[in-house]
Amino acid sequence: MKHAFDLSGKVAAVSGSTRGIGRSIALGLAEAGADVALLQRSLSDTTLQEEIRQLGRKCEIIECDVENRQQVRNAVPETISRLGGLHIVVPCAGIQHRSPSVDFPEEDWDRVMQVNLKSVWLLCQQAGRHMVEQGYGKIITIGSVASFQGGFTVPAYAAAKGGIAQLTKALANEWAAHNVNVNALVPGYIDTDMNTALVSDPTRSVQISERIPAARWGTPDDFKGPAVFLASDAAAYVHGHLLAVDGGWLGR
Template sequence: MEITDFSLASFSLEGRTAIVTGGNSGLGQAFTLALAAAGANVFVPSVHDDGGETAELVAEAGAEHAGMLADLTAPGGPERVMAGAVDAFGRVDVLVNSAGINVVAPWRDFGRAEWDRMLAVNLTAAFELGRLAAQHMSDRGSGKIINIASLYSFLGGLGSPAYAATKHGIVGFTRAYADELGPCGVQVNAIAPGYFETALTAATRSEPETSRRILEHVPSGRWGERADLMGAVVFLASRASDYITGQVLTVDGGYLVR
């Protein structure tokens, strides 16, 4: 793309289709709605039924929505999701691996069962669906894979060694696939959210001392809002980021610099 070819249309996702795992709640829903607002049709697989809320919000944004109840850790789950998205929209241009869980327990109580469950959801499912998407995208010579990392991709994991391990692993997976898929015209990047206002952080935010300690570490001085992530995912999903791959875009209000 020449300098004279650049315009804000480079950020448009009109005519594109995105899969967003875990995309009907929390930060995943923000990714879904951001991509829809930029013009993409979205396919949302989830283990939870949201009663049609996300589909309604996507329609309000002027985009099309399809989805299915699917367990990405079950045999054949990733294949069902990929086939469902292609059946619904004919192609997949963007994959956002957003589904994830966190189990917190003291190290003496954190055993193999907790470890295996988190690796299956946070890392193995992302790899399996990412591999299928990469095959589909590389055959066409273009595509975007966006993995969701964390501040714990760079830090320790107090109370959750598996969460830290999976999020470190997501960064490694992102960089390895970026290296291999670059020649195929597929960019692979990650977003690492900081501390955000979600249902999962409600208990932490309700504890004044804990919340104060966190905010003292955030130069922006506040918890992130879901809208703060929306520009990042649109950028990485769009043509505007075609020469960016293997990167981790940290959206944390400056937490890591303090």
């Protein structure tokens, strides 16, 4: 059974890989055997590239600011050109903006939707064209508990992550017959830069921890195993699924 989780010979592309969940997923895929394209804004941040290469894997940094639509469209062909193929795509880049809905700035709404939903759609579309033609592929989107719950003061984020859930299912419906698996990881409350304000709030942090059945916030490394599973042949018959990595939050 362990061979079903082996990603040797596979090429993965991961956005949002310079920190947080994206970084851990990219490293986890490499640890499982995959070569990795890091889709990132900064070409000078080579820390993760060096770490992956030390594992004996190929790793290339591809310039991809997810607010630049042309760079997003170029990411798939550039990955194929530089690493010789593409089998796994994880669009993990994301942003957050909090504001009461009555005052939520339109420009912040547009930016959140571009980064968290439209760039994901564009990257998935480019990957899907390649994967459908080759008859194999794994796409792992990143949802949120906000894919199921509205939250407070995060209308754009909730709308985008709700959209990710439905986009994941829609693409799975079309591409499953072509041996392309499209699924989502659904983070709960994770200790990352995006949640620094909540983690630092002594009252809210305790309230959140007490509501999580696992009695702790998640960490980026909690996503390594679930990502490898969805990227591997062990998940060959898993299509359109939203896999919660939330310490039991949604079941509470």
